[in-house]
Amino acid sequence: MTDTYHPVISFYKIFKYAALSVFVLVFIKYFIYDIYVTNKKPSPFRKIADITNNIFEEMNNVELPAVSTISEHTVKCRVAANTLERSLTFKSYGNSIATGLRDIGKEIREAGILLQKMYSKGSSLQTSFDIEIGAIKQRLNSKSNYMRQDDASYIKERLDILVKKIKELRLLVEKGHNHILDAMKIRSDINDDIKNGLGAADKYSNNTKHSADIVRAKKELADVDKVLSESIIIVGHLQRLRDILNDYGNKLMDVSDELDEMGNEGRRVTKKDLKQLTLAVDHSKAHHHKFNKLAQVPD
Incomplete structure (x- = not known):
């Protein structure tokens, strides 16, 4: 076998x-x-590019007053205060009304000063995005097509700078917003004096010696009320701007946290990522002129 x-x-x-x-x-x-x-997964670079695109796009869509407009509002308050203080027909209430009107003017003036600083800061914010994202691109271009932990730490530092800049701008917005609200509160506080003063002045409305004075006082009080009506609209726009800044500041912090969580895993960097960052900065520059224009102070 x-x-x-x-x-x-x-x-x-x-x-x-x-x-x-x-x-x-x-x-x-x-x-x-x-x-x-x-x-x-959405690339962190795509997220940064989207934030850069959208924050300036949305900020540009917020209607904000020029500093020159706020200056005109302040003048109207001062003029009305002088008229009421000098008017014999408002003798009983003229001084208290005038004090309130001047205080309103001061609050609006402070709001105007803060708006000017805000516009200047808004203009510099775009420059900051240009600088910091440019630094990110340069860092990534000098490496291979992979982002490591040290690169992520560097990018996080750049994002933290932008978050700080956004916060500084948001604080200016909030302060300007609050000064306008304070002006409106003062107007509410002197409302009874204005009503009583107008009631007392009406007794002289048929007196040719005082009638023109009364008409002038009423017109200038109406001008101040118009200023405050317009200020209510400004408050709404400032609230919207504050929300935009808060939202995108948080989004940048989310990207920063995402880079922290990456650890040693690394992340592929594509040419598309770099191109999106470039296009985002270029797009943001188109809105750079808005804040410069609004910040112009009248001669």
């Missing part, structure tokens, strides 16, 4: 083939994950 020969595969070869198979499977798994899963 003839024995059948069975080839013997050594344990070493079995181990070798098994190890190679595992390596190939692991490689394919992580390659597919990196290409098809990781890249499906």
Whole structure:
């Protein structure tokens, strides 16, 4: 009886083939994950580009008053105060009304000063985005197509600078907003004096000596009320601007946190990422002129 020969595969070869198979499977798994899963997630650079695009787009859509307009409002309050203070027909209430009107003018003037600072800061914010995102691009261009932990830390520092700039602008917006609200409160506080003063003055309305004075006082009080009516609209716009700044400041912090969480994993950087950052900064420059124009002080 003839024995059948069975080839013997050594344990070493079995181990070798098994190890190679595992390596190939692991490689394919992580390659597919990196290409098809990781890249499906919004890139942090895409998020930065979107924030840069949208923050200036939305800020540009907020209707804000020129500093010159606020200056005119202050003058109207002062003129009305002088008229009421000098009017004989408002003798009983003229001084208290005039004091209130001057206080309203002061609050509006402070709001105007803050708006001018706000517009200047808004203009410099675009410059800051240009500088910091330019630094991010330069850092990424000097590396391979992969972002490591030290790169992420560097980018996070740049984003933190932008978050700080946004916060500084938001605080100016809030202060200007609050001064206008204070002006409106003062108007409410002197409302009874104005009503009583007008009632007392009406007794002289048929007196040719005082009638013109009364008409003038009423007109100038109406001018102040118109100023405050317009200021209510400004308050709404400032609230919207504050919300925009708060929203995008938070979004930048979210991206910063995302970079923190990346750890040593790394992140692929594509030419598309860099192009999006470039386009975002270029787009933001189109809105740079708005704040410069609003900040102009009248001669």
